[in-house]
Amino acid sequence: MAGNRLFNSLNVLFISIVSVVCTLPLLLVLMVSFTDEKMIQMNGYQLFPEKFSLSAYKLLLFGNTPLYQAYFVSIMITLIGTAVAVLITGLAGYTLSSKHLKYRNHLAIFFFVTMVFNTGIVPWYLISSGLGLKNTIWALIIPSMLFNPFNLFLVRNYMKQIPDSLTEAARIDGANDAYIAFRIFFPLSLPVLATITLFYGIAYWNNWFNAIMLVDKESLYPLQYLLFKLNSEISMIQSMQSTMGLSVNAVLPSESVKMATAIMTIGPIVLFYPFLQKYFIKGLLIGSVKE
Numbered sequence: 565m566a567g568n569r570l571f572n573s574l575n576v577l578f579i580s581i582v583s584v585v586c587t588l589p590l591l592l593v594l595m596v597s598f599t600d601e602k603m604i605q606m607n608g609y610q611l612f613p614e615k616f617s618l619s620a621y622k623l624l625l626f627g628n629t630p631l632y633q634a635y636f637v638s639i640m641i642t643l644i645g646t647a648v649a650v651l652i653t654g655l656a657g658y659t660l661s662s663k664h665l666k667y668r669n670h671l672a673i674f675f676f677v678t679m680v681f682n683t684g685i686v687p688w689y690l691i692s693s694g695l696g697l698k699n700t701i702w703a704l705i706i707p708s709m710l711f712n713p714f715n716l717f718l719v720r721n722y723m724k725q726i727p728d729s730l731t732e733a734a735r736i737d738g739a740n741d742a743y744i745a746f747r748i749f750f751p752l753s754l755p756v757l758a759t760i761t762l763f764y765g766i767a768y769w770n771n772w773f774n775a776i777m778l779v780d781k782e783s784l785y786p787l788q789y790l791l792f793k794l795n796s797e798i799s800m801i802q803s804m805q806s807t808m809g810l811s812v813n814a815v816l817p818s819e820s821v822k823m824a825t826a827i828m829t830i831g832p833i834v835l836f837y838p839f840l841q842k843y844f845i846k847g848l849l850i851g852s853v854k855e
Contacts, residue, residue, distance in 0.1 A: 597621070597823035604819045620820035624791070624828065630782060631790065638787040641704045642768040649709050649764045654757055657719030658745045663728065672720070679713040685777075692778055703778035704786060708771060715760040722756040723749055766833060791825040 588611075596609050600617035607614065624631055660668050660675075688707065697703040726749060734744050750757065775789035785793070795818075 593823045593826050597820055597827050599820055601818065601820055609819075617820065620824035623821060624794075624824055630785065631787075633783060634785050634787040634790040637701070637704070637784060638769060641701070641771075641786060642765055645705045645709055645768045646761060646764040648705075649712075650757060650761050652709070653712070653715050653719055653760055653764075654750060654753070655745060656716050657723050657753075658741075658749050660716070660720045661723035661726075661749075662731075662741075672717075675713045675716055689777055698778050699781050699784065701784060704771070704774050704784070705768075707774055707778070708768060712760075712763070712767075715763055718760060719753065719756055722753055726752055769833060770829075788829060791829065795822055795825060 592609055592611055595611055595613060596604065597620055598616050598618065599610065599613035600615040601619065603610075603613055603615045659665060660672055662668065665671075692698070692703065692707050695706070697706060730748055731744055734748060739747075770788055772786065772788040772792055775784070775786055779785065779789075
């Protein structure tokens with residue numbers, strides 16, 4: 565018993581130290597985002613800044629930037645894209661897990677090849693342009709909508725553990741594949757579906773590449789690309805001031821804006837993750853280990 569108590573105490577101490585180490589960088593980013601830019605230039609990053617400032621958030625929230633429109637675009641493409649991608653992946657996983665499907669192993673190998681080999685940017689751009697997606701909201705959704713093979717195999721491996729007796733009983737009662745998939749397999753596969761929902765949601769939320777390649781309209785900029793562009797413009801202005809030897813009274817909040825940008829972009833994910841954490845861990849372990 566004494567040995568167990570010692571082990572538990574050491575385990576709690578170790579996890580506490582790791583938690584603090586993982587939390588400190590995020591806390592530092594948060595504090596720097598509220599720090600005056602001159603103080604950052606003088607003292608560097610500090611957990612306890614000498615002078616607080618809201619200039620970075622004022623620039624992002626109340627400046628001449630379509631931030632709220634970008635938030636709306638990011639939320640819309642994340643919700644729509646994630647929902648459709650999870651549906652496609654779930655149906656594909658159900659199909660490949662069915663023992664009655666002919667050549668299901670050959671199809672699995674076909675999908676596995678796409679994990680190893682990539683055609684590159686040029687064919688992707690030509691296909692996206694040929695579909696007429698440029699400068700439309702669908703340019704931010706459809707190119708990333710097709711399921712990820714890794715997520716597909718997570719779902720397939722999880723669904724393969726569901727007893728065949730459930731499927732056979734449902735078929736005896738006259739159920740078709742759609743009924744079996746949506747009323748039996750999907751409810752039982754909620755942990756792994758929640759896992760890939762988190763994967764797809766983070767991927768859509770952080771996606772800025774599609775906007776760079778396929779979107780020129782400012783009204784369609786997602787949040788990540790808008791903030792990336794804003795940071796680039798601030799850095800360019802500072803570089804021009806330094807190169808040309810210009811002296812200005814106002815200091816552009818470059819570093820604090822970068823940190824405020826990080827807080828604003830990771831905020832929704834941080835708030836969303838706790839609701840899926842238990843499903844995420846369970847679905848990832850079972851879907852990836854069992855075969």
